[in-house]
Amino acid sequence: MKLDAKALRYMSGDDFRVLTAIEVGSRNHDIVPESLVVQLSHLRGGSVKKHIADLIKRKLIATESSSKYTGFKMVYAGYDYLALKTMSKRGTVASVGNQIGVGKESDIFVVAGDDEKEVVLKLHRLGRQSFRNVKQKRDYFRPNQSPSWMYMSRLSAKKEYAFMRVLHDHGFPVPAPIDQNRHCVVMEFIDAFPLRQIDAVAEPGRLYSLLMDLIVRLAKHGLIHGDFNEFNILLREDGSPVLIDFPQMVSTSHINAEYYFNRDVDCIRTFFKRRFNYESVLYPKFALDVHKEFDLDVQVAASGFTKKDQASLEQFMAENRADDEDGHSSDGDDRLSDDSLSDGGDDKDDNSKDDDDSDSDCSVELDRLGNTIRRHQS
Numbered sequence: 001m002k003l004d005a006k007a008l009r010y011m012s013g014d015d016f017r018v019l020t021a022i023e024v025g026s027r028n029h030d031i032v033p034e035s036l037v038v039q040l041s042h043l044r045g046g047s048v049k050k051h052i053a054d055l056i057k058r059k060l061i062a063t064e065s066s067s068k069y070t071g072f073k074m075v076y077a078g079y080d081y082l083a084l085k086t087m088s089k090r091g092t093v094a095s096v097g098n099q100i101g102v103g104k105e106s107d108i109f110v111v112a113g114d115d116e117k118e119v120v121l122k123l124h125r126l127g128r129q130s131f132r133n134v135k136q137k138r139d140y141f142r143p144n145q146s147p148s149w150m151y152m153s154r155l156s157a158k159k160e161y162a163f164m165r166v167l168h169d170h171g172f173p174v175p176a177p178i179d180q181n182r183h184c185v186v187m188e189f190i191d192a193f194p195l196r197q198i199d200a201v202a203e204p205g206r207l208y209s210l211l212m213d214l215i216v217r218l219a220k221h222g223l224i225h226g227d228f229n230e231f232n233i234l235l236r237e238d239g240s241p242v243l244i245d246f247p248q249m250v251s252t253s254h255i256n257a258e259y260y261f262n263r264d265v266d267c268i269r270t271f272f273k274r275r276f277n278y279e280s281v282l283y284p285k286f287a288l289d290v291h292k293e294f295d296l297d298v299q300v301a302a303s304g305f306t307k308k309d310q311a312s313l314e315q316f317m318a319e320n321r322a323d324d325e326d327g328h329s330s331d332g333d334d335r336l337s338d339d340s341l342s343d344g345g346d347d348k349d350d351n352s353k354d355d356d357d358s359d360s361d362c363s364v365e366l367d368r369l370g371n372t373i374r375r376h377q378s
């Protein structure tokens with residue numbers, strides 16, 4: 001999706017007033033009637049008509065009819081503008097550069113703030129796929145309130161920012177969080193390549209142990225990434241990994257924590273085998289290696305991203321990905337369509353089979369994972 005920051009400059013204050021009125025009206029109207037826009041914007045009816053026509057022409061809102069009346073709907077481009085406007089007022093986004101990533105559910109741009117330093121803007125676009133294909137199946141968790149995509153994308157951004165903040169503050173290798181508004185997150189630009197694009201590394205064993213250490217360290221802090229794969233690990237030139245993409249993180253107290261943990265571990269094992277022909281008998285296991293020592297999961301909840309938010313987002317992600325028959329994300333997200341993610345803790349997943357042939361020597365060694373693996377490799 002294009003993001004034309006220049007248009008911000010050409011938009012009048014009253015256009016924004018009307019766009020904001022439509023955003024506010026969307027909170028409890030699926031289709032916002034013109035009379036409500038007039039009321040919320042405190043502008044005259046004639047003037048509102050003109051601004052609405054302008055916003056439709058710029059494709060920031062769309063006209064939609066129900067059986068009862070015709071009104072307006074916010075579309076992603078309009079929501080983008082509101083977020084950009086807010087962040088440009090704060091000085092965190094002053095100009096928009098190239099798009100560097102397009103996922104099924106996000107758009108990533110290099111942008112610059114008032115200080116002209118390059119940073120990354122991630123626009124969350126939850127439901128882009130499913131709502132387009134299936135129309136609005138039902139309005140998730142907020143009957144007659146904001147369109148699901150707006151609400152869910154905002155939750156996803158809020159979550160990503162909250163986790164990034166806590167992880168960064170505790171010295172984890174993640175981008176520094178800079179700003180968040182609506183469905184957008186601004187973060188440090190990491191000058192690195194996704195592991196996915198790397199054909200060879202000097203010491204695969206060393207990198208493998210760094211990554212397994214990271215998974216275990218996260219879990220000791222009460223967290224599981226949930227999508228720990230070659231797309232979400234950036235590798236700097238000096239060989240150090242940086243972890244990105246946090247909307248699916250879960251607490252180690254989650255009912256399916258073991259499943260998510262083992263899946264993250266498995267992802268790395270599979271990738272290393274395939275890409276670097278590197279295999280190790282040593283890998284962490286949730287039951288054996290995870291002893292929670294810190295409670296970052298609790299700190300995230302305290303930061304404003306509540307347990308209820310987490311539950312809503314999780315349910316949405318699980319349902320949408322399960323429904324997304326043709327969905328093969330470039331991000332390996334298809335793994336998320338597994339039914340076992342949707343609810344309940346009674347599923348047995350493939351990973352749990354591994355536990356049967358686990359030996360306890362492994363766990364003793366894995367407490368010193370990095371050294372141990374290096375020793376075995378050399």
Ligand code: ADP
Pocket residue numbers: 100101102103104105106107108120122175187188189190191192194231232244245246331
């Ligand atoms: P998605 O949810 O769509 O997978 P990600 O957060 O994983 O989004 O980002 C997608 C891609 O954008 C990454 O694989 C990476 O190439 C790039 N990217 C994301 N964040 C950054 C960053 N902070 N610095 C540099 N590149 C980034």
Ligand code: MG
Pocket residue numbers: 103231232245331
């Ligand atoms: Mg990703």
